[in-house]
Amino acid sequence: MTPDSSGFAHDYATAILRRGREPMPPVDFTPDWGDAPRRGKYYPAATAFPLPAPEPVPASLDTALRASAGTAPRASGNAAPGSAGGTAPGGPGAADEPFTLPLLASMLHHSYGLFGRRLGIQANTDLAALPSYAHANWYRGTASGGGLYPCSVYWAAGPGAGVPPGVYYYAHARHAMQRLLAGDVTDRVAAAVGPQHRAGQFLIVGVKYWQNAFKYNNFSYHAVSMDVGTLVQTWRLWAGAQDRRIEPVLWFDQAALTDLLGLVPDDEALFAVVPLTWAPAGGAGPAPGAQAGGDRSAGPAGGGAGPAPGVRVRHADQERSRRLLEFDTLRRIHRATATALDRPPRGALAAAAVPPAPPDRPRIPLPEPTPMPMPVSAALTGRRSSFGRFAAGRPMPAADLAALLRATAGSTVPCEIDAADDRPLARIHAFVNHVAGIPAGGYGYEPETHSLVRTTAGPPGDFLQRNYFLANYNLEQAAVVLVPTVRTHAVLDATGDRGYNLVNATIGAIAQTFYTAAAALRVGAGVALGFDNVSYVEELRLADTGEYPLLIMLAGAERAGLGDYRYELR
Ligand SMILES: Cc1cc2nc3c(=O)[nH]c(=O)nc-3n(C[C@H](O)[C@H](O)[C@H](O)COP(=O)(O)O)c2cc1C
Known part of the structure; x- marks a missing residue:
């Protein structure tokens, strides 16, 4: 990582704002659509298990909005702040009911899983290609810049989730989990996010840049960092409607998790880690220590021999594009944000x-x-x-x-x-x-x-x-x-x-x-x-x-x- 990237976010923000007057290089860039990447990662050798079929969420959108605003101090109209988390006891969003595997599966399906195919007549330039199966536009519950869906969802599963502990990748097209690593690595994730965010289960949101940059080049970072917000907000709406909590951690040791997930640091960045409160196997309510932010070492959900230190994912994403391009400004803004480790104080x-x-x-x-x-x-x-x-x-x-x-x-x-x-x-x-x-x-x-x-x-x-x-x-x-x-x-x-x-x-x-x-x-x-x-x-x-x-x-x-x-x- 080059130290000269520090502070670059200011320059990038200004360049993005002014790009209508002073075009960002490379000007006159044309994407190679014939050599476009997939809209998701491809791990051909990783074993997969199908996720439970998604269940509809009967709670109303009004309920979901009240709950998601209730857990957020910075949301306007949240009139009753309580602790530093801002949630009033008993108020909307106060609940923190445990996740289960069917609930996690349903949330992933409703956010990044495929719902169907878009074939309506509209004014985009890709209209003529849509009837061809090779260019089919599969739609999802979450919007995404350019419809490119660059977010990768990883699940660091500790014991007690009904699956062997390990690291899994959400394979959206199959609505399946692919196991990338066997063994409990949640301690390593906890070390990267800090002990106050310790949990038995974590979701990690990454962005594979090329999936978006092949079209948007240096502008890519601006778009993909919004994509992370669209995905997390779908989760918050979905979870809030069912008394579950999604509260991402944004300042964590990216390099440590990038290494654990076997990623190339300049190719894929990790934007958010979401600790999940989880139900114990076969019981109701969260397991002792399975509460996000709880002390996992104290309860039966904790422990379990994890893989040796230094173990990392060996499976590699197989890229479809034959020719990959690098974009200097994208790399610089990525490095600037990825290496900015110091977590600002509350307030x-x-x-x-x-x-x-x-x-x-x-x-x-x-x-x-x-x-x-x-x-x-x-x-x-x-x-x-x-x-x-x-x-x-x-x-x-x-x-x-x-x-x-x-x-x-x-x-x-x-x-x-x-x-x-x-x-x-x-x-x-x-x-x-x-x-x-x-x-x-x-x-x-x-x-x-x-x-x-x-x-x-x-x-x-x-x-x-x-x-x-x-x-x-x-x-x-x-x-x-x-x-x-x-x-x-x-x-x-x-x-x-x-x-x-x-x-x-x-x-x-x-x-x-x-x-x-x-x-x-x-x-x-x-x-x-x-x-x-x-x-x-x-x-x-x-x-x-x-x-x-x-x-x-x-x-x-x-x-x-x-x-x-x-x-x-x-
Ligand atoms: C951050 C973001 C930026 C977007 N930018 C544009 C845009 O500049 N022009 C546009 O027509 N649509 C834009 N969209 C909409 C996406 O193209 C759209 O969500 C995606 O193609 C999927 O189609 P759907 O929303 O009909 O499911 C954007 C969406 C997001 C989330």
């Missing part, structure tokens, strides 16, 4: 919160949000991108906009440096095109008053379309375009380079909530990174607060009667 994020909106700007109170009683699993299954299907003819009810705003503003990625009184890192802005009873214009959402704070007046359609890079959406036809912002440099100042992962995971979590809520509201949705961020800073007057507009999230009615073909796998 470090206080200085990076978004400040309150100016008191003198006019406010428009929003109505009560439209309820979202749809079961979580149905909302995840129904989630999809609109890709050009918006039609402005039917304005969005203001209560639907209120639901999207409250849900997205309440979404965050809780982590080990949160303090009970932390304020939100993100703000949601809204360009209103066609919402009943709300004048067209630009606004900031104020969760405390559940109102829109006016920034600009007049229809924003022309601004939006002028500053969009791709041809697959007419942004003016969307009822509303939401824009999450974070004070990226303030987060990096407060937390160091690895804070970049938190910034983008937060945006990813917001995006995934947005999609899932839109599905529950039965409105069209899409998110996009292809816009001129600098113009958005100017239009939304964000220069003073240092907020970076990081994504655009479009919602609205869709054109009726477009061609589709249902192709569902289960």
Whole structure:
């Protein structure tokens, strides 16, 4: 690892923001689609066992959103902070019921497993290729930049999970676990995350860069770090709806775990470790010591002779691409975040919160949000991108906009440096095109008053379309375009380079909530990174607060009667 990468996250963030004005090299890059990588890793020699069939989650999306906001101090509207974890005793999200193998299997299926094949008519350039089986677009519960799904999910299984202890890889296409290593290595994972996060079972989220970089080159890090947030947020929604907890650790010893998993450090990074509370074999409730954060050495779930120190995964992913490219900036930002080991103290994020909106700007109170009683699993299954299907003819009810705003503003990625009184890192802005009873214009959402704070007046359609890079959406036809912002440099100042992962995971979590809520509201949705961020800073007057507009999230009615073909796998 080169020391000169330290501090590079600031430069990368600025380059990403300005890339619409000063293109990031390599300019005029064309992906080699004929030599594209797989959308998952391939371990041909690793044994696999099939996972239990997924079960639907009957709890509503509203329940899931309340639970996930309840465990997150930085989520807006979380009014009852308790301990440093922010969860009020007995409040939403307070439960920490144990996972079981069927529950884990179901959560993985609803997040990264394959649901079916997309064949609807839309405005993306890949449309003509979709009917060919070789180019089939298999969809999942979680959104992903470019549909490339670069996250790898590893399970470090200790004793008591109903499978031989070891390291497993979630083979999404087969809904199976592949064993990469035999033996209990949870002590090694605990050593990498710190003793306070000790658990009997861990999920580890990695990103294989080439899976995304073959298309997005140096921009890749920006996209994949959001993908981590979309995946974790699906888990949080899914788990929160069932009284389970997902609280990732983001500052840990990546090099130690990279070595354990047998990865090449510059090829795949590890972004999050999630300790899981687990049920004892054949019993109810967590095993003593099986609680995430508990002392495993004290209980029967602990112990078990692990493999000798230095043992590591020997199976290697077999890459499909014949020609792999390296991208300097991607490598540098990866090294900067991967080697940033120092965990900031709890409360470090206080200085990076978004400040309150100016008191003198006019406010428009929003109505009560439209309820979202749809079961979580149905909302995840129904989630999809609109890709050009918006039609402005039917304005969005203001209560639907209120639901999207409250849900997205309440979404965050809780982590080990949160303090009970932390304020939100993100703000949601809204360009209103066609919402009943709300004048067209630009606004900031104020969760405390559940109102829109006016920034600009007049229809924003022309601004939006002028500053969009791709041809697959007419942004003016969307009822509303939401824009999450974070004070990226303030987060990096407060937390160091690895804070970049938190910034983008937060945006990813917001995006995934947005999609899932839109599905529950039965409105069209899409998110996009292809816009001129600098113009958005100017239009939304964000220069003073240092907020970076990081994504655009479009919602609205869709054109009726477009061609589709249902192709569902289960
Ligand atoms: C972080 C992120 C960035 C995305 N960027 C874009 C984008 O720039 N343009 C776009 O049309 N879609 C974008 N999408 C949507 C994905 O292309 C979409 O989720 C993926 O192709 C899967 O399709 P589905 O959402 O219909 O299941 C993005 C999604 C995520 C999570």
